[in-house]
Amino acid sequence: MDSVPVSKRSAVLVTVAVLFAVAVGLFAIDLGASAPEPVEFSDTRSIGFASEVHREIGNEAAVPRAQVFYSQYQYVVGYYGLERAVAALADPTRQQQFGYPIATYVTDYAGTGIELDDNGTIQTDRSTAWVPAGEAYYVVDSDARAPNGPIVVPFSDRAAATTFADQHGGQVLDWAALRDRPVSIDDASLVRDRVETQQSNADARLRTAQQLLERPPAAVSTDMNSTATIQSRIDAAPNGSTVVLPAGTYEESIEINRPMTLVGPQTTIDGGGEGNVIAVSADEVAIVGVTVRGAGDTTRDPNATAEGDWDTNIELGYGHGDAAIAIVEANGTLVQDVRVPHTDSNGILVRDAPDTVVRNVSVAGTAVWRDSFMGVMLMRSPRTVVENSTFLAGRDGVYLHRSAETVIRSSTFTDGRYGVHLMHTSDALIHGNEFANHDYGGVTIMTDPARNAIVNNVVANTSTAIGTSGSDSYIAHNIAVDSRLGISTSAIGSLYEHNVLMGNEYGMRTGSVIATSDIARNDFVDNDRHAGAGAGPLRIWAADGVGNYWTGMYGSSTGGIYDRAYSPTDPVQGELHRSTAHRTLHQSPVYEGLRTLKGAAPGLRSGSIIDPYPSVEPHNPQRLETAQAVRVEGIDDNRAHSDTNDTEHEPSD
Amino acid sequence: MTAHSALGQGTAIAAREVKTVLRTRIYALLAVGLFGFLFVLVAGGGGAATGYTPAIVDLLLPLEVIVPVLAIAIGYRSVVADLDRGELAVFTTYDVPAPVYVTAVYLGRSVGMLGMLGLPLVATGAVIAFTASPDTGVFATHSGVDSPVLFGRFVVLTALYGLSMLSIVLLGSVIARSLRTAIALAIGAVLVAVVGGDAAILAGLTDGWLGPSSLSWSFAVVPNSAYRSLVLETVIAIAAPTEEAYGSPAASAIGLFSWIIGPLFAAAAIVARKRL
């Protein structure tokens, strides 16, 4: 009986006992017990403010914030404004994606010496702390405001909250009461509803600018013969008059520093390759009909600093290059019916010149985009309108830098780097344009702005047809064909609907780790891959029980919706439209079983997209035909703004 | 027969079973194959890149199917081969009591079962630990309630499920009179327990003799349903809580343990009465 030595036997016994204890212990641990500690807000994945608004706020403490730890989401989600946090916590799809909140912290203003300035902006003497949301008291309807409206102010201490309410109005609520309170936040649907208004606002600006065409002609003095310089004619004209130029080619650079209108339908102005050809430095100047060439080849200020943030040198350098027409610190300029047949720098440079209108203009840059600059360079010039224009080659068709509320519509962009390129620009509308053959992108939004609308555009044969960023944007009714990527859904809290993605390498692709957008009613047709996703929670691409149309999906359906969900990232389903063999696997009960089981615990998948309501028929048959035609014939014969729900604007040529 | 010698005999027989498992190369190959399979599952499902819980969701159904197969591979020969060789008759001359023999064979084989199942699972857990790190260093991260503890629970529950399957297979091996009937019996027993049980529950729901209120209890009666409901309730529901329970954990746990103990009792009783 001694063949197993006692020491060996007790070693076995000890091992078994330890394993047993560990096994039991695993079930004894209460996993919900340890709530994580709050983190620096800058380390959270934050939602709520466009970066340029962020800069306006300056002081972080001016806006109450919340941070939420979700059970199935490895990033801590930060919210600017408690309204946004409350709305997110109330949203059931958020739980599906992130799991349930295991800890929520809010900014604590108790003991910070909180005051409000005249605008209602919060000022503090001492830095704020974090308090668990359930333990805080909230002052609502007070005078406190953020750039986007009234804000809820939290305190860890009821007395402090009451004191604040006494001084600045409002009432004190606890967390439960705050969550029961209806909230409304700016979101993408507001941007959708705003498109019409934005169009008519642009129309109004247009009408205002066109009044400049009504100015009386300046009397032409007798000593001014047909060879007189344009500059001399300008200098001789009174403010508010129209200078009508005789036909011909003028080799000169001119400056307009008083409000007047320059008209020259048969006139070519050649700057001789030095500096700006036409420089505008006064308000309410109009330049109509001229052809401009011979701008210098300086694309930007070569001495701009290379220090600071990555875009400091852009902001200081861009907007300081040469241009066919340079409009600097001048309001309400109109540039109409102007041709820039070639430029080695910018076509029209607009710097610190709000309410500029550029219409029916054509600009051609260099075939190699690095050799020239922007068709229209907008630097800090909000509320600009660019319409019915054509941009060929060069770097970007229209480059916008801190030029909010700009409207770019019914224009054509081909063969450049980007078609329209937004930096630090919110509330813009990009509508009814056509883009083709861009090296980098058709419409590209960078630097996390908010509330942009990209509507009704057609992009063909471009690297990234529409690249988004930021939040609360509206990307709808667009067509992207034959591109590497149709639409990037990186803008969060946004609405992507009624787009047609056809023949792209990727139809849509999301790069954001946050999945808070609604993506529905789009048609995905014959893309190499209909959609792709990076790391992050499960993306559910449907809204209000309506999904998207995906070629390749098949099966039984009820009411026009397939009975089975469709996942474009699924290795089997994602290939259905490309490979019949995948249908064989698609029918496997094991495959079905695996998918069913995965469905039992949603919100847990990385890099997956699922459409619970795939449509049997396309959502946008009309647009689909257009897309087909664009693929065959190119963009020229298939103007996007011929679409039925496009708002038509009369071309003036 | 004293208690001491029963323990000694049990230890010797169990040790022989362990050695047999260790020396049978096909089992090592199966373990490696299982790891490969699990790896493909968690890598392919995207679970590994996200965390333990998604990976568990990916693994649950396949394991429900694979574990019985492993149990058959490890257990179907165990008793019937001894019978076939006349060793059972020889054991009676050593006064080895049937319960000691059955328990020892079971314990020895279960070491093999746990090793074959546990090592690949732990290795898979390690893979997840390495791959599930966040994709960017820009933002603060936390693990949520996803934790190795959840995966540990999953491994323990899977091991229990494996042990119950092994117990059923062992019973089949005890009933069989030849290796050929043994494999048929093992497959049959597992099918009855796994497919038959769920089918009965489904039929019960369809015919109405099983009400929604007794549904969660009925899972306890079927080993794989008990396993599934335990995993959903004690592992996945932690990360993604639901309004209602996936099943009754206590009943399921008792059910699973009964499926381990019950067939062993039956097997011991049969060995004691068997013509050797």
Added chain:
Amino acid sequence: MIPNTNPATERANTAQPDRNAATTVLAGESIEKRYGSVEVLSDVSIEIPAAAVTALVGPNGTGKTTLLRLLLELESPTSGTVTYEGPQTARRIGYLPQRPSFRPGFTVAETIEFYASLVETAVDSDRILDRVRLTDARNRPVEALSGGMTRLLGVGQSIVGSPPVVIFDEPASGLDPTMANRVFEVADELAAAGTAVVLTSHNLSLVSRHADRVEILSEGTVTELTAPQTLATRYGVADLREAYHAVVTADPADHGDGDDERPRDDPTDGERQ
């Protein structure tokens, strides 16, 4: 071993004075065994003495194996009793099945050590291997053993724990003469050391040379139980073979020797001549 001598006779004459005093260690009393309506054994009484080789011979199907299984208590008699009367030891009866087989993957030594660990007393495995002439093969895996060596290992297994009784079921069947002889030699040695050895065999020449007592089973009854020489004398025949046939051919239904054992063609016969 010197050829052509009968070790059992030598033992009877010289080795163990108390041998003929025949201390009974295992006794069957009025055993009847039926399987349903088929009666296999009827009224068999048998006493197994210590320090002797007891051989059960008889045609196939006469219940030799059944009697062994009853003695082993693998089965219970329909009526009658089997009583162990030997000393209380860790293991009472050792058993060599007809075709012993061992779990593959283990060596000869490991196999013996495994069985050794099933008994409570200390077992000298090396000595057992030595006794069954398997010391040289101790590290060989059991599946690589020849049939004879496997049988020897079975014998080794049967004596683990030094049981007062060992039962060999057809220990020589299917073995070449040398190997068959070796197995019987081991039986001799065990008997010489005081063990009660019970064996069945169709090899009458080996039985007559090595067995102290022979029981001929026929038609479910014990015909004789005595030393082979006495048996031959009683039937007025030259040797056991003839005695055997005298008993067996008296049966109305001759069961013959239709299986692979074939005692008539046993090559050991030739060897003996």
